[in-house]
Amino acid sequence: MNESELARCAQYTQILFGKSLKSRDADDLVSVCSSFDEFRIRLVLKFSQKTEALKKVAAHWRASAVKEDKSPDANIMLHMLENLSRKQSDLELKMRDTSAELLAKLQAIDSVATAQAEWRNSIDEIRTQLTLLRTRLDHEDEVPVALGGKK
Amino acid sequence: MISRSDVLNLYRLILDRDPESEQVIGEKRNAASLSELASEMLTSGEFATNNAATIATSLSRDV
Numbered sequence: 001m002n003e004s005e006l007a008r009c010a011q012y013t014q015i016l017f018g019k020s021l022k023s024r025d026a027d028d029l030v031s032v033c034s035s036f037d038e039f040r041i042r043l044v045l046k047f048s049q050k051t052e053a054l055k056k057v058a059a060h061w062r063a064s065a066v067k068e069d070k071s072p073d074a075n076i077m078l079h080m081l082e083n084l085s086r087k088q089s090d091l092e093l094k095m096r097d098t099s100a101e102l103l104a105k106l107q108a109i110d111s112v113a114t115a116q117a118e119w120r121n122s123i124d125e126i127r128t129q130l131t132l133l134r135t136r137l138d139h140e141d142e143v144p145v146a147l148g149g150k151k
Numbered sequence: 152m153i154s155r156s157d158v159l160n161l162y163r164l165i166l167d168r169d170p171e172s173e174q175v176i177g178e179k180r181n182a183a184s185l186s187e188l189a190s191e192m193l194t195s196g197e198f199a200t201n202n203a204a205t206i207a208t209s210l211s212r213d214v
Contacts, residue, residue: 016186
């Protein structure tokens with residue numbers, strides 16, 4: 001899960017349980033859920049015994065699941081399909097956005113690396129010129145007055 | 152009374168959308184508590200329809 005989904009998990013847990021659930025218990029569940037959608041249902045099922053309201057929610061879901069097993073409703077299936085299709089589109093959109101962001105960051109890194117290489121070349125050139133100057137100075141018998149030598 | 156932002160948060164966290172109108176927000180703010188309002192949304196037909204597959208999968212894991 002990304003940062004945004006983790007934040008939603010924390011917020012949702014806080015609203016449903018307040019301080020009656022240890023954050024470690026919620027964190028353990030977060031680690032085995034692949035999305036916030038999954039977490040918000042499994043959290044209720046796992047810890048429904050902690051509050052009367054959530055006990056009723058879990059019981060309601062179980063009862064509905066039994067009914068659906070007996071008579072699958074075509075309309076619900078259609079809604080599920082539409083919902084899944086919507087989620088797929090959302091995910092594809094997010095993936096496109098993330099790819100664009102990634103590309104921009106890689107381009108920025110590339111520019112910085114190029115600039116760094118140019119600076120390194122300049123430093124090497126300056127170093128070479130300094131070495132040459134030093135060698136020339138070593139071979140000079142006398143330092144010219146103009147360059148600070150004694151008169 | 153539940154705050155307006157709590158109602159908005161619950162809608163976004165549970166129903167993945169904003170409330171239909173300011174009137175609905177006003178009505179929901181009168182719920183007994185935040186967890187009661189959350190329970191109401193979690194047992195709604197809308198939540199069941201939008202999350203049927205996840206509920207079914209989670210129930211089978213929960214057994």
